[in-house]
Amino acid sequence: MATTATPPTKTAQAPPVGPARPIRKLVPNAPPIVRFYRSSVGKKWVMAVTGVMLMGFVVAHLIGNLKLYLSKEEINLYGEALRDMPGHLLPRTVLLWTLRSGLFVAFVLHIHSAYSLTMTNRKARPHQYQSKRDYVAADFASRTMRWTGIIVLAYLVFHLMDLTWGTANSQWVRGDPYNNLVYSLQRPVVAIAYGVANIALAFHLYHGAWSMFQSMGINNPRINKLRRSFAIGFAGLILVGNLSFPILIQAHVVDLKCPHTEPTTAPCKAV
Amino acid sequence: MALDAKIPEGPLEDKWDNHRFGIKLVNPANKRRFDIVVVGTGLAGASAAASLAELGYNVKVVTFHDSPRRAHSIAAQGGINAAKNYKNDGDSIYRLFYDTIKGGDYRSREANVYRLAQVSVDIIDQCVAQGVPFAREYGGLLDNRSFGGAQVSRTFYARGQTGQQLLLGAYQALMRAVHSYGVQLYPRTEMLDVVVKDGRTAGIVCRDLNTGEVFSIAAHAVVLATGGYGNAFYLSTNAKNSNVSATWRAAKRGAYFANPCYTQIHPTCIPASDEFQSKLTLMSESLRNDGRVWLPKQMDDARSPDQMPEQDRDYFLERRYPAFGNLVPRDVASRAIKHEVDAGRGVGPLKNGAYLDLSEATARLGQDVIEERYGNLFEMYERITGEDPYKVPMRIYPAIHYTMGGLWVDYNLMSNLPGLFVLGEANFSDHGANRLGASALMQGLADGYFVVPYTIGDYLAPLLGTKPPSIDDPAFVEAEHAVDDQVRRLLSINGKQTVDEIHRELGRVLWDNCGMARSEQSLSKALSEIPAIREEFWKNVCVLGENESRNQALEKAGRVADFLEFGELMVLDALRRNESCGGHFREEYQTEDGEALRDDEHFAYVASWEFTGVGNEPELHKEQLNFEYVHPSTRSYK
Amino acid sequence: MSNQSMRITLTVWRQPSPDVDGKFETYDVPGVSPDMSFLEMLDVVNERLMHDGKEPIAFDHDCREGICGSCGFMINGRAHGPERATATCQLHMRKFRDGDHLTIEPWRAAGFPLVKDLIVDRSAFDRIIESGGYVSVGTGGAPDGNLIPIPKPVADAAMDAAACIGCGACVAACPNGAAQLFTSAKMQHLNLLPQGQAERWDRTVVMVETMETYFGSCTNHRECEAACPKSISIDFIALMNKDFAKAQLKQRRLVGQSFP
Ligand SMILES: Cc1cc2nc3c(=O)[nH]c(=O)nc-3n(C[C@H](O)[C@H](O)[C@H](O)COP(=O)(O)OP(=O)(O)OC[C@H]3O[C@@H](n4cnc5c(N)ncnc54)[C@H](O)[C@@H]3O)c2cc1C
Ligand code: HEM
């Protein structure tokens, strides 16, 4: 029994007619981790696992953001609490930074594997079909993962500049996410951008949240039916939740509350 | 030259063991010094190549398919026999042996057939170990079904894809050998000649189908496992590319062709629908286990089958053969159907079929059981005819299916050309004048896994230290030129008729005159017509394109050229065999109730023909068949 | 069975050899019988082409029963054409309507280099099997077939996977040119059975790696399943992914043996 894949025959120079030439090299002696991540099946695992982490974040993030509807204080205290967790067990923001770096790594891996899979697949079909393809099963979501992903990425960069660093937000005040956010989403263009990005994300998740089960080999006749419903539910939740912010803020249901007054977490006295 | 079958001494049961003990062996270290080229990757070829490579021989494998897995064996549906007696219904090696001899209408070699029955048991074990997913019972044990011509359940099957699964097993063993034992594969390569030097087989000449390059492979021994010649008839159940070229070209180099007239007609094929029909599709015989064959009692009864009351139906197989009913052997069933259809009772748009009706079984066993057993066959039937067999009974008509004839081989499966071994359907060995259902897969695998790996050693051992002639040897060069010349010649004719048109013409002549029923006068008619078609071919065939890139018309032309020569031999053999036996039915020789009438006194022999030049009468060499254990009696399935 | 004949417009990819550019050519095909198979229709076109002194269309085929896996090309953008679970040779013209325009094109994938017209070289599939798509049992010495009982459901599942005919439609249909369906089917057939356990983890890794030297990667488009003439399920892809991860964790080396 082979323990390494057979090297392809006739690798040298290609005769006009002949067997396929490899589109990538084998490195049978590489350390297991490398071998695993070099494999596109392995990459899909990474992608799925990081995908799940990202999903986790997005849900948590949504829940957190919903505090916006409670009150300025609530959400600002929430932001504060995040920085403060886990109370006195750790120095301030240590845990937050740990989580942030985890999140960051997940993004990087997710994007890198997405990128390298895309490259492999380009090589796998050098000559495109010359007649129109008629897809039966592949849906819009599955065929646009890369683009929806990239949109989300672009959005994310802006999003961080806008709300985390404030570089894209003239009225940004540290520690006052409430006003930062409301101000930001009062700008129609930004509101639209948020809308678009979150629709893209929803599409991404519509396929992703189903696809990850396949990638991780979670396949069982009993639950297979549920995988699609889960994906729809999840994508729908994120869509509705995240879209509510730009919409309600545009509709002035949620409005600025005495900006630039310290402390941001105290009840607002001024009118 | 006298034909010595080299049948070992001793009682039937011990012949094979004695023989294996008696024959010379090649010691393991020396095996790699021998080059063997195997032509064909069907059940016989793939299993042989894998087994020989495992033993340590230097094996090269040639097939015209793009992958060894595509060999025609893949199409076998019904199953494979083995005398396991798992069903406790009284089966035994001896019974399988007996059934095969009887089914073959007493025209096969007892010793070979007994050996076949003996190794049949190991085949199943081997295939199971390879992971062939045979049908299982709920208890997890192997399931069996009964099959045409047998009264016991000894047929193992994998849905309706038994041949596929067995071939994939052999193919995987072969690919393992490629990986681990350095077998060299030559796919998309057609063998076009056998090279003989100083009375020994020295190698083969091939053509690369993609590049047109003609090249030779030298070897100590050549193994032909190139399948049957059913496509001589143009319309048959064989895969489109199956052909006689390999064996015929060997015959032209001196190998004897045995019993070419023994061709098997399969009763349960889908009737032709129009003149564009490119091949006929078989519905597995296993359908006859649960299906009943019938026709309306009176002529041109326009009523649709489901409207037909019982008393107006004629279950003619059950009527004529009460004991075996719908399970009579193929030749018997086929002739019965032909008889009824010729009488004008045929059904279907072209009135060319009989009903095969599973409605009763469906009622008895339930649709799911039937679906489980025959689901994919039903689908296939619906795809082809557009009719739903769950509603309307299927229509069937006999078609050319298998060829019992082939190159003559001795007990070691070696032809009269030393060093040329012939396996599977390509040889004539085990089925006599008629093959029982599910026995070809058995024979192919028996030959490849369990016979030739031993017997080839007996030939090779004395050759230790010798080298096969180099491929620059005049013998090879001459053969390569011959092949090249034929290619050029075919390309240069530029006539008006396409290869298929001429092939269809040949097929029509053979089917009408040398098909299910033959007569002196029909055969002489064919003999006079075939040379004319051959002449037409060489004057007026149209082969466009070039040799240097893939040229399927050119490939076909070469094969049809061989059919045109071989067909004549087939007819001649049929004409010379003045008796009816198994698949060979001569109208002059039948009992009053229309059964085949054998003539054991004059024809209990293998007719092996020596080629003496195109158009010349070949020379007949007889191998007498003597039956020490089973005494020839008129087959009766009543 | 209907007998009125149809007229078809056929646009075919013609390419004499890989090193020259190919192009589409269009033929008007009257007199097509609905009972013809698609390949029989091509036979007729070829006969006519040859009578006009034109080279016939090269296409692979053999069994014409949907089992050998030789045939297959894109028909109007679908591998093996519009009918589900049907190989091209089993597709009949009655599935089309009089006046239809059909465009046929060869499989396109780096793993399937073109040979001529509609013929491609699929030997990369053989490389995948060669790397480990078998149970390493030599001829002889196999135990009795009934020694290991195999539960019917397991045997059936293995058979479902083993039904693959190696046609390559999965690769052709996959937007990524991935061979996951073929490879997982061949692998899971053996991985599911008791006979296949001994080599299960090595088999999984080498088959996946060999597959990836020639083919793209799966992003779960499910086109392969839809195109497969044997309706092989993508469930097998999931099982392959699972086994691939497990294979990484399995400690298959005995104590004392050095890591690679
Ligand atoms: C539709 C159908 C159903 C059947 N069902 C059953 C069944 O249920 N049970 C049963 O026992 N039998 C069955 N048979 C019969 C059985 O399938 C065949 O007899 C058997 O598979 C023959 O196997 P083989 O290895 O001898 O030859 P094949 O499988 O025909 O292989 C021939 C090989 O030789 C190669 N070849 C031929 N000529 C050349 C050449 N010139 N150069 C290079 N390569 C060449 C081909 O590429 C191919 O690989 C069936 C047959 C048909 C047609
Ligand atoms: C930021 C840029 C992103 C890019 C470029 C990107 C890209 C991709 C791509 C190309 C895939 C492959 C499609 C597939 O294999 O099915 C994918 C899958 C996935 N993505 Fe993203 N994505 C991004 C962000 C996200 C985010 C923010 C989430 C979660 C909120 C996410 C969740 C998923 C999931 C769950 C999958 C399925 C993994 C799998 O199929 O195994 N992605 N992504």
Ligand code: HEM
């Ligand atoms: C409309 C929906 C969204 C709203 C209203 C929103 C709101 C916010 C706010 C207010 C912050 C700043 C918290 C702080 O003070 O640091 C923030 C940070 C962040 N958001 Fe969003 N967000 C939305 C959608 C998303 C999405 C879809 C993603 C991911 C794809 C995302 C990723 C992030 C990240 C990574 C941060 C930085 C967290 C940190 O500082 O650790 N957000 N978001």
Ligand code: SF4
């Ligand atoms: S999986 Fe289906 S489509 Fe792919 S090769 Fe096998 S049979 Fe063809």
Ligand code: F3S
């Ligand atoms: S279509 Fe391709 S992406 Fe995966 S599920 Fe099938 S291989």
Ligand code: FES
């Ligand atoms: S020709 Fe064999 S599968 Fe279509």
